[in-house]
Amino acid sequence: MADVPHAPRTQLYPEIEPYGTGLLRPDGVHALYWEQSGNPQGVPVLFLHGGPGAGAAPAHRRFFDPAHYRIVIFDQRGAGRSQPLGEVRNNTTPDLVADIERLRAHLGIERWLVFGGSWGSTLALAYGESHPGRCAGFILRGVFLCRKSEIEWFLYGLRNLFPEAWRAFAGVIPEAERGDLLAAYYRRLTDPDPAVHLAAARAWSAYEGACSTLLPSAETVAYFAGDGVALGLARIEAHYFSHDIFLPENSLLEGVARIRHVPCTIVQGRYDAVCPVVTADELHRAWPQAEYIVVPDAGHSAWEPGICAELVKAAERFKTRR
Numbered sequence: 001m002a003d004v005p006h007a008p009r010t011q012l013y014p015e016i017e018p019y020g021t022g023l024l025r026p027d028g029v030h031a032l033y034w035e036q037s038g039n040p041q042g043v044p045v046l047f048l049h050g051g052p053g054a055g056a057a058p059a060h061r062r063f064f065d066p067a068h069y070r071i072v073i074f075d076q077r078g079a080g081r082s083q084p085l086g087e088v089r090n091n092t093t094p095d096l097v098a099d100i101e102r103l104r105a106h107l108g109i110e111r112w113l114v115f116g117g118s119w120g121s122t123l124a125l126a127y128g129e130s131h132p133g134r135c136a137g138f139i140l141r142g143v144f145l146c147r148k149s150e151i152e153w154f155l156y157g158l159r160n161l162f163p164e165a166w167r168a169f170a171g172v173i174p175e176a177e178r179g180d181l182l183a184a185y186y187r188r189l190t191d192p193d194p195a196v197h198l199a200a201a202r203a204w205s206a207y208e209g210a211c212s213t214l215l216p217s218a219e220t221v222a223y224f225a226g227d228g229v230a231l232g233l234a235r236i237e238a239h240y241f242s243h244d245i246f247l248p249e250n251s252l253l254e255g256v257a258r259i260r261h262v263p264c265t266i267v268q269g270r271y272d273a274v275c276p277v278v279t280a281d282e283l284h285r286a287w288p289q290a291e292y293i294v295v296p297d298a299g300h301s302a303w304e305p306g307i308c309a310e311l312v313k314a315a316e317r318f319k320t321r322r
Contacts, residue, residue, distance in 0.1 A: 009316050010309035012062040024074070024106060026099055029090050033081035034074035034103055038066035043136075044109045045315070046100070047073045048116035048123050050142075053236030054229060055080020063115070063311050068319050072112065074103055076123075079232040086201075086231040088190070088239040092246035097127050104134060113318055115311075117141030117302050118275060119237075122245070122252065128262065129255035137321065138264040138290075139314045141307060142272055142300050143280040145252050146245040150279060154208075154241075155181050161273050162211045169207035172200060186238040197235065198227060204234035211273050214299035256286045263321055264290035265314040269298035269307055 018035035025031050038061070045064055049056040056073045057080075064071050075082040077091045077099065100123075104112065113136050116124035121140040128135045144150060159166035170178050177184040188200035202225050209224030210216075223229060240246070264287065268280035277294065284292040291314075295306035302308060 008313050009065075010312055012059070012308065012312060013064065013066060014062070015058065016061055016066050018061075024099070024103055026095070026102055027090055029084070029087060030077045031083045032074055032077065032099060032103075033083075034072065034107075036070060036072055036107070037061050038064060038069045038071040040070060042068050042070040043319070044070045044072060044107075044112035046104075046112045046114050047071065048100075048114065048120035048127075049073075049076065049079065050116075050118035050120050051079060051233050051237055052076060052096075052119045052123075052240050053079045053086070053232040053234070054119070055082075055232055063308075064315050065319065069113075069315070070109075072103070072107065072109070074099075078236050080228075085228070086197075086235040088235060091236065091239065092243070093123070093126050093240070094246060096123055097130050100127050101131060101134070110134075111136045113137045113139070113315075115139040115315070117311075118144050118300065119146075122146050125252045125255070125259075126247065128259045129252065132259050132262060135259065135262050137262060137318055138259070139267070139311065139318070140264065140283075141267045141302055141311060142275045143266060143268060143283050144275045145250070145279055145283070146240070146247075147250055148244065150275070151182070151241045153276065154274065158207075158211050158273060165207050165210035168210075169203055172203040182238060182241055185234070186242050189235040189238050198231065201230040201234035202227070204238070205230035208233070208237075208274065212300045214269070214271050214297065214304060217301075220301060220303075253282060253286055256283070260287055260289055263318070265317070266290050266292045267307060267310045267314060268292075268294050269300055269304060270294050270296050271298065272300040274300040 018037040021035040023031045078087040173184045206225040209221040298304040298306040
């Protein structure tokens with residue numbers, strides 16, 4: 001009797017603890033938290049969190065088989081466990097790309113699989129296009145190219161789908177300033193008074209959380225609105241959006257030719273409101289060699305059941321790639 005093939009794994013792996021942690025100090029301002037878990041002799045995989053500014057969480061280790069992968073996670077400048085939280089000085093996309101290379105060299109890794117969702121997909125593309133020889137592959141989720149049209153959609157377009165969440169978001173700003181919500185929020189998010197910047201951060205972050213899932217999720221909104229996540233996420237997002245992510249418009253899409261030869265899986269929720277599917281579609285048209293999976297019943301969050309399952313399956317498939 002022929003062997004029956006095993007069904008592909010779709011569930012997250014069990015919780016694990018890091019076997020190593022540290023702080024990387026790229027300059028006199030920032031100290032970047034990093035950790036390693038899984039198999040110290042395994043295939044290196046780098047997890048890039050979203051935002052910018054959202055930070056990573058212990059659950060992010062669980063996308064990867066800890067017996068196979070050497071799982072590297074770090075919190076980007078101003079985010080999560082890195083210090084100072086919410087710091088926007090010396091915080092640009094080229095700085096983050098340089099940090100990734102600095103961390104790779106520090107850990108003695110030659111090449112790694114790069115895994116990123118939302119802003120993590122943006123940063124993965126920016127890093128890959130700058131250092132294609134260091135990338136063994138990509139897993140990208142909820143693709144965000146951070147172009148002006150995408151930022152405008154986040155600030156104003158989402159009200160077409162989430163009018164209640166948008167009213168709460170815009171309602172923090174006096175009506176006379178709502179013609180430029182980004183500038184109005186950035187002023188408040190960078191105000192030195194915690195009463196001002198924390199209130200703005202909670203409103204911005206709760207808005208993003210409310211729009212991130214296909215069905216309402218109070219747990220997601222509460223996580224986003226917590227002070228530790230909210231300040232890093234809102235302030236640094238507003239900082240990057242205000243400066244067009246410190247890259248030329250559309251440069252990431254135009255630079256895909258530099259990484260087209262590298263294996264890639266793109267996972268996208270059909271009803272992703274935060275990063276609409278049209279952007280992932282454009283990326284796939286520029287990168288037809290990439291595997292492209294549209295999850296028919298999912299929004300933006302990596303924890304949507306269909307998205308989560310496809311991300312685990314993608315990491316499983318990369319175990320057999322050479």
